[in-house]
Amino acid sequence: DARVTQTPRHKVTEMGQEVTMRCQPILGHNTVFWYRQTMMQGLELLAYFRNRAPLDDSGMPKDRFSAEMPDATLATLKIQPSEPRDSAVYFCASGQGQGEETQYFGPGTRLLVL
Amino acid sequence: AQSVTQPDIHITVSEGASLELRCNYSYGATPYLFWYVQSPGQGLQLLLKYFSGDTLVQGIKGFEAEFKRSQSSFNLRKPSVHWSDAAEYFCAVKSNFGNEKLTFGTGTRLTIIP
Numbered sequence: 001d002a003r004v005t006q007t008p009r010h011k012v013t014e015m016g017q018e019v020t021m022r023c024q025p026i027l028g029h030n031t032v033f034w035y036r037q038t039m040m041q042g043l044e045l046l047a048y049f050r051n052r053a054p055l056d057d058s059g060m061p062k063d064r065f066s067a068e069m070p071d072a073t074l075a076t077l078k079i080q081p082s083e084p085r086d087s088a089v090y091f092c093a094s095g096q097g098q099g100e101e102t103q104y105f106g107p108g109t110r111l112l113v114l
Numbered sequence: 115a116q117s118v119t120q121p122d123i124h125i126t127v128s129e130g131a132s133l134e135l136r137c138n139y140s141y142g143a144t145p146y147l148f149w150y151v152q153s154p155g156q157g158l159q160l161l162l163k164y165f166s167g168d169t170l171v172q173g174i175k176g177f178e179a180e181f182k183r184s185q186s187s188f189n190l191r192k193p194s195v196h197w198s199d200a201a202e203y204f205c206a207v208k209s210n211f212g213n214e215k216l217t218f219g220t221g222t223r224l225t226i227i228p
Contacts, residue, residue, distance in 0.1 A: 004157075031214065043204065043218040056215065091157060095214075102148075103216060105157040 002026045004094050004106035012112045018080040021109045023092030024073055032075045033093040033103060034060075034067055043091075049075065082113045116141040116207050120219035128227050129197055135190040135222050137205030146208040147188040148216070149179055153201045161203075164188065175199070200226045 005024045013019055025032050033048040047057035052069040060067065064086075066078045079086055089108045095101040117140040127133055139145060146165050150158040162173025169181040179190045188205060205219040 033214075033216075042220050045215050045217075048214060050214075093158075101214070102160055102163060104160070105150075107157045 004092055004104055006090075006092050006106040006109050008109060009107060010110045010112075012114065013082055014114050015083055016081040017113075018078065019082045019086075019111060019113075021077045021090055021092075021111070023075040023077070023094075023106060025075065025092070025094030026096075026104055027073070029094035029096045029104075030072075031095040031101065031103075032069060033095070034075070034077050035091040035093065035105075037089045037091060037108070038087075046077070046090075082111075084113045087111055087113050116145060116209060116217050118205050118207050118217055118219035120203075120205055120222050122222045123220070124223045124225065126225040126227060127195055130194050133190075133192045133195045133199070133224070135203050135205075135224070137188045137190065137219060138186050139188065139205075139207045140186065141207060141209070144183065147179075147181060148206040148208070149173065149177070149188075149190050150204045150206060150218075151175075151201045152204065152221075158204065161190070195224075195226055197226045197228070200224055 007022045031050045034046040035043050037043050046060040047067045049069050069075045089110050091108045092106045093103040095103045119138045148163045149161040151161050152158050161177050162171050164171045164181045171179050177192050181188050202221045202223050204221045206216045208216050
């Protein structure tokens with residue numbers, strides 16, 4: 001049963017610290033998405049990649065957030081420096097192809113910035 | 115721009131009763147439509163999706179949804195709910211032309227009472 005995996009599942013850090021979240025997409029999927037879920041804003045798309053190339057990162061605060069895909073099996077989302085308002089659940093999803101593709105979600109990383 | 119409205123924030127139903135969760139979308143053409151379910155502390159799981167063809171779509175766990183173009187709706191139904199259906203349900207829309215962005219509604223939290 002292929003799944004998207006995310007690490008860490010939980011992260012507590014202090015304001016100003018760097019946070020790195022990792023995602024392993026389903027093998028063979030060529031599209032990776034990063035979402036953020038908060039009570040106030042709901043689910044928001046931060047960025048997505050196809051074939052490791054960033055296609056849209058318009059939802060991501062550029063000054064402190066960065067997303068990369070070092071290889072086809074790893075996507076990273078980094079926050080530096082972190083702020084309390086970044087506290088949220090961050091989801092990675094992967095998909096295959098375009099158009100009718102379904103996005104399969106990982107379990108999320110729950111981030112708390114103190 | 116595409117948008118999704120889920121007018122019911124919270125719904126409570128008795129176990130064994132029927133269920134209908136409402137979803138309305140705004141989009142210039144026929145979009146791709148999805149229903150996801152999120153259990154507490156978990157990621158999102160796809161229940162069903164509509165791309166084209168038969169407007170009544172069957173999904174997992176006994177759920178179905180009907181696409182009604184005239185009403186711009188994609189309501190989720192289940193004839194008899196089980197206690198395990200308690201979760202948050204998200205309707206989502208995606209453009210059928212190029213943009214891979216999934217736009218989510220704000221979610222409906224379902225509570226099941228014995």
